[in-house]
Amino acid sequence: MSKSGTGTPTQWPKYVWLNGSIVRWEDAKVHVFVHGLHYGTGVFEGIRGYYDDEYIKVFRLEDHMRRMYRSAKIIYMDIPYPMEKLIEATVELIKANKFNTDVYIRPIAFRGLGGFGLRAMNPVEVAVVIIEFGKYLKPTGVKCGISSWRKPSPDSIPVYAKTTGIYLLSHLAAIEAHLNGYDEAILLDSEGYVAEGAGENIFIVKNSELITPPVYDGILEGITRDTVITLAREVLGLKVIERRIRREELYTCDEAFFTGTAAEVTPIVEIDGRTVGSGSVGEVTKSIMNTYRDATLGRIAKYRHWVREVEVEA
């Protein structure tokens, strides 16, 4: 089990996929002068795979890969493999590492060696790394603080793209939250409305209705967010409203929770020293957590297509 919020695995896997082939973990290296390291010119994804009876069940693999190619397009990057190749690489790597625990899958593409100038469009290097991974945030509920760092306005840097560079913001917000004694940060957008967590989208519950900021509000268009909206409407029959949320609404809502691949559905029990609702996991949040869990394991017939099963040797 990793230390909460740090994502540190207890052991590294044997193999990594790098630039077209599977290599040993210790050989998966790039040069110190790659452009992506200096300027954050990279795109990536975070995908979960759940170990279930000799299968790793990968959740919404294609949707994540599709987002990575969209992110790349936004930053003028051509990933030098078709998407199917990276999906195949992911499946091969799961099998090669013979995982028998839940895993986190990290495809990444970044500009490599060549020019060091700001307009250099260096050849793109690509890797897929898969690590053992347990819970990221406490499923019993987290305490949050509003960050002093804001999501940028839409005309400053593309937040719709999941780029490596923009994660400095999440890194700073998460450290600040930790230093202030919180489990996670909540960031406001450039106009002061609630945007999202450092690595999660956010929902509040009011009168059994779900409310979440719209995608134009400086947030990443989360795949877990989409999953939860779909399940809430289609399976649980709940009303979901996408609208701006004021900071005060966070303090006064009935329930609140984060959604994200790493965080899954994580209840929020305290914000800026105010107890959220009853201070324990609310009923709506509980039902969303359970339904989400069922969906990730392919136990909801209508959404079985979200799950890619990879058989692993016992």
Ligand SMILES: Cc1ncc(COP(=O)(O)O)c(C=O)c1O
């Ligand atoms: C800033 C940010 N927002 C939202 C999310 C949730 O996105 P997803 O559900 O696709 O993992 C993430 C996680 O990657 C994130 O880093």
